[in-house]
């Protein structure tokens with residue numbers, strides 16, 4: 001599998017804190033890869049640098065071998081990178097379908113009007129939210145807000161989709177449907193890098209896991225191997241369990 005995303009020697013400093021320290025990994029085209037680690041280990045900071053919401057202090061990020069690190073978020077999105085955020089970012093006083101059409105207008109496809117609405121309805125259908133298209137975004141339940149945010153990310157026509165704890169806080173039924181949805185996005189050819197804490201989802205979806213602790217990469221292997229690595233068990237559970 002050829003690499004779509006390559007992260008090499010990536011670092012990010014916040015004042016005296018080295019939040020991400022010389023992290024390298026790659027994500028193969030079409031793969032679903034987990035980015036894991038205890039709270040505060042630097043996962044979101046890595047996603048923020050890949051999506052261009054934060055500049056790296058050092059290192060390189062490339063997509064299809066082309067350097068994207070240092071470009072801003074909107075230019076990186078034009079290269080085919082889209083994301084969701086831990087806290088959903090929506091336009092609350094617009095309807096659900098309007099939220100998605102805004103993303104289409106500013107995305108790679110620049111669609112407007114009736115064509116945009118039709119396309120947006122397709123994405124809402126894909127994420128199971130077409131029946132709420134004309135509801136105000138602010139009236140959505142938590143899971144539906146997450147579905148809408150995913151539809152907005154899909155509207156950007158991503159080749160690489162970054163999910164930041166998209167499955168967090170879902171009940172068991174919602175979780176199964178969320179896992180199915182991510183799997184179907186992967187099957188449609190979108191490459192996915194997902195920060196996630198829900199182990200059931202990681203085991204079900206991810207072929208490979210990159211695991212961080214205190215800013216440093218401590219494992220990078222097929223999922224079962226990564227999760228059974230003694231360094232990973234120690235990072236999550238403490239010395240006595242390794």
Ligand SMILES: Nc1ncnc2c1ncn2[C@@H]1O[C@H](COP(=O)(O)OP(=O)(O)OP(=O)(O)O)[C@@H](O)[C@H]1O
Pocket residue numbers: 014017019037038039040041042043044045046
């Ligand atoms: N903008 C910022 N300014 C200062 N420190 C920050 C900033 N963003 C993150 N940090 C710090 O960097 C470290 C890594 O944070 P990050 O959010 O990347 O971790 P995480 O692994 O995603 O954690 P979680 O699982 O809790 O979301 C933490 O110590 C955090 O407090």
